[in-house]
Amino acid sequence: MNHERSVRLFDKAKELVAGGVSSQIRINEPAQVPLFFTHAKGSKMWDADGNEYIDYIQGMGPNLFGHSPDFINKQVNEDMEKGYVFAGQFERELEVAEMALSMIPMEDATIRFASSGTEIDQLLFRTMRGFTGRPKILKFEGHYHGWMDSVNWSVHPPLDKAGPEDAPVPVGESEGMDESTADGLVVCQWNDLEKLEKAFADHSGEIAGVITEPILANTNCIVPAPGYMEGLQRICRENGALLAFDEVITGFRVARGGAQEILGVIPDLATYAKSMAGGFPISMIVGRRDVMNLIGDGTVYHGGSFNSNVISIAAAYASLKHIQERGDEFYTDLNGKGLRLMEGLRDVAKSLESDLHVQGVGSVFAISFTTKQEITNWRDHARNCDDKKYQRFATEMLKLGIRLSSNGRIHLSSAHTDEDIDKTVAAAATVLPTL
Numbered sequence: 001m002n003h004e005r006s007v008r009l010f011d012k013a014k015e016l017v018a019g020g021v022s023s024q025i026r027i028n029e030p031a032q033v034p035l036f037f038t039h040a041k042g043s044k045m046w047d048a049d050g051n052e053y054i055d056y057i058q059g060m061g062p063n064l065f066g067h068s069p070d071f072i073n074k075q076v077n078e079d080m081e082k083g084y085v086f087a088g089q090f091e092r093e094l095e096v097a098e099m100a101l102s103m104i105p106m107e108d109a110t111i112r113f114a115s116s117g118t119e120i121d122q123l124l125f126r127t128m129r130g131f132t133g134r135p136k137i138l139k140f141e142g143h144y145h146g147w148m149d150s151v152n153w154s155v156h157p158p159l160d161k162a163g164p165e166d167a168p169v170p171v172g173e174s175e176g177m178d179e180s181t182a183d184g185l186v187v188c189q190w191n192d193l194e195k196l197e198k199a200f201a202d203h204s205g206e207i208a209g210v211i212t213e214p215i216l217a218n219t220n221c222i223v224p225a226p227g228y229m230e231g232l233q234r235i236c237r238e239n240g241a242l243l244a245f246d247e248v249i250t251g252f253r254v255a256r257g258g259a260q261e262i263l264g265v266i267p268d269l270a271t272y273a274k275s276m277a278g279g280f281p282i283s284m285i286v287g288r289r290d291v292m293n294l295i296g297d298g299t300v301y302h303g304g305s306f307n308s309n310v311i312s313i314a315a316a317y318a319s320l321k322h323i324q325e326r327g328d329e330f331y332t333d334l335n336g337k338g339l340r341l342m343e344g345l346r347d348v349a350k351s352l353e354s355d356l357h358v359q360g361v362g363s364v365f366a367i368s369f370t371t372k373q374e375i376t377n378w379r380d381h382a383r384n385c386d387d388k389k390y391q392r393f394a395t396e397m398l399k400l401g402i403r404l405s406s407n408g409r410i411h412l413s414s415a416h417t418d419e420d421i422d423k424t425v426a427a428a429a430t431v432l433p434t435l
């Protein structure tokens with residue numbers, strides 16, 4: 001597969017754009033250089049050298065319906081004729097709020113819109129601190145909640161720096177971070193109620209709220225152990241702390257009502273972004289009315305020029321309407337495709353005696369290389385998964401026209417076809433013996 005034009009364009013990019021990319025993860029594209037793309041539609045993408053790929057990155061999750069779906073294009077084109085950014089109210093915003101609230105299991109909740117997952121999680125932390133008057137947020141190792149100083153700690157910390165199992169130390173993910181922000185966090189291991197109890201005991205009366213990815217999409221796509229989420233909710237309540245789900249990946253992707261519908265545990269607050277507008281930048285916080293009232297009356301300040309702009313709201317409207325019109329069949333079909341791909345990869349791995357491992361829920365899942373039956377949290381991943389082997393796998397798959405992310409997370413879209421899935425499984429059967 002020839003990438004000559006991408007190589008030339010990347011040389012130019014390095015002169016113009018820091019590192020040649022606008023989000024650091026893009027540097028890890030499993031090709032010789034980060035590829036340049038000319039266009040994308042449905043499950044497919046085409047690069048500057050004319051190569052075609054079946055895409056499982058799908059914008060890192062937002063493209064729930066594949067690239068550039070006609071029904072979103074139509075709605076956006078129609079609505080954008082009326083204006084882009086009103087810095088004022090319009091009825092479509094209410095329609096989206098109504099639709100979203102009718103799909104999410106939380107009762108008597110209200111919404112605030114913003115533009116990205118990072119941003120909305122910041123509002124979440126401010127709201128939890130504002131409501132409880134307490135200083136700290138408990139976050140888990142292996143979970144990602146955006147790149148801001150206040151939370152970009154201990155996402156994937158090296159184990160030699162991460163501290164004791166039952167009292168991890170915050171490890172910054174970047175140079176240049178404000179070290180004092182670590183004081184606003186308690187870091188804990190996930191999927192382990194004993195460690196959570198200890199964290200609350202060690203920081204008695206200090207924890208405003210807990211943020212968790214309800215299904216750990218940013219590490220091995222781990223579904224919590226039975227009873228863990230119920231326990232987490234109980235411990236939060238006993239300690240007067242709020243429970244928040246970061247549904248930036250899972251929201252509108254794993255089910256109509258997101259992970260909370262699947263897990264049957266309803267948090268006090270939840271944040272959404274990626275899949276809610278089929279690829280357009282929008283996010284929202286949804287939460288208990290009494291907590292959200294603090295944002296409503298300005299006690300907890302929230303602003304943003306691009307919040308609830310006409311274009312993103314149009315895309316969200318088209319997306320949620322599409323899901324509602326297709327009904328349960330939408331998720332049966334989407335998750336069914338993902339489960340079929342997971343099963344196909346498992347079968348190939350078994351027949352070739354490979355340690356390729358898949359874990360997840362269909363519409364989003366993770367590929368790793370491990371001999372363990374199940375990975376349960378970040379430290380388990382760090383100890384037992386061969387990330388370098390995964391990188392080699394992704395590189396070889398790309399050569400066969402299958403585009404996988406550098407972190408192992410696979411996003412299905414409703415545009416993926418059975419043929420795409422068969423081709424992907426066949427490519428894995430070719431690649432695995434060569435690793």
Ligand SMILES: Cc1ncc(COP(=O)(O)O)c(C=O)c1O
Nearest residue numbers: 116117118144145146246248249
């Ligand atoms: C669970 C989770 N929360 C928050 C974010 C941040 O979202 P954004 O990239 O839109 O800022 C991400 C991004 O990957 C995410 O996976």
